[in-house]
Amino acid sequence: MDRKDVIRSAYRLTGGSSFYDGMITCSTLSGKAVCRLAWAMNKAENDAYLEKALSGIPEHFSGRLLEVPVGTGILTMPLYQTLPEADITCLDYSADMMGQAQEKASRLHLHNVTFRQGDVGALSYEDNTFDIVLSLNGFHAFPDKEAAYREVFRVLKPGGTFCGCFYVKGEHKRTDWFVRHIYEKTGFFTPPYETASSLKNRLERMYAAVTLGQVKGIAWFVCRK
Numbered sequence: 001m002d003r004k005d006v007i008r009s010a011y012r013l014t015g016g017s018s019f020y021d022g023m024i025t026c027s028t029l030s031g032k033a034v035c036r037l038a039w040a041m042n043k044a045e046n047d048a049y050l051e052k053a054l055s056g057i058p059e060h061f062s063g064r065l066l067e068v069p070v071g072t073g074i075l076t077m078p079l080y081q082t083l084p085e086a087d088i089t090c091l092d093y094s095a096d097m098m099g100q101a102q103e104k105a106s107r108l109h110l111h112n113v114t115f116r117q118g119d120v121g122a123l124s125y126e127d128n129t130f131d132i133v134l135s136l137n138g139f140h141a142f143p144d145k146e147a148a149y150r151e152v153f154r155v156l157k158p159g160g161t162f163c164g165c166f167y168v169k170g171e172h173k174r175t176d177w178f179v180r181h182i183y184e185k186t187g188f189f190t191p192p193y194e195t196a197s198s199l200k201n202r203l204e205r206m207y208a209a210v211t212l213g214q215v216k217g218i219a220w221f222v223c224r225k
């Protein structure tokens, strides 16, 4: 299965029952409406940034990977099915979101994925532990972003990969409006936010090699420590 198939197969896991899963995958009717309205994206654009964000994980990867935040696992459990040799740790603040990810993992019989409730800003792992840290749609939600950047860098091995995606402000007016008036008010997003150029500058200051790009108001990145 190539990466596009993996992302598409995530949609099948939604079962059409979860509003969140439908939205983050731009798949259900309500999810597509939110994608279009708030993010000005169609499904192909949604797939495109996810594929780029996940491109930091090699096929047949067999090292240690930390995913934070895992959320409901809708984007990654199907991918982990293709990585049976990897040692995967999934972390999230919210037991409720992560419980949904755990259900998906057991439905898919994933035995190499462990789940931990915790704070990205205070990770309980030694320095240089992980080969890859993956963070999808997390940094716009994290309350202490400086601590999150520091902790991710600390637990990555030298030469390790930090990859993922999240909202950047200033790229699409309607998206910025929704973030300020809806997502922030409901507590899903927490300022301050990066712009595309502040993110580029930050990552280039911290990491040895950085590849990044955007689809509308979402930036994706792949960095090597």
Ligand SMILES: C[S@@+](CC[C@H](N)C(=O)[O-])C[C@H]1O[C@@H](n2cnc3c(N)ncnc32)[C@H](O)[C@@H]1O
Pocket (backbone or CB within 6 Å): 024, 068, 069, 070, 071, 072, 073, 074, 075, 091, 092, 093, 094, 097, 118, 119, 120, 121, 135, 136, 137, 138, 141, 142, 143, 144
């Ligand atoms: C928008 S969801 C993204 C989840 C998933 N990666 C996805 O793309 O569907 C944001 C998640 O960040 C988690 N979160 C927020 N602050 C956190 C923190 N300090 N440490 C760990 N997880 C956190 C929330 O519980 C929520 O599950």
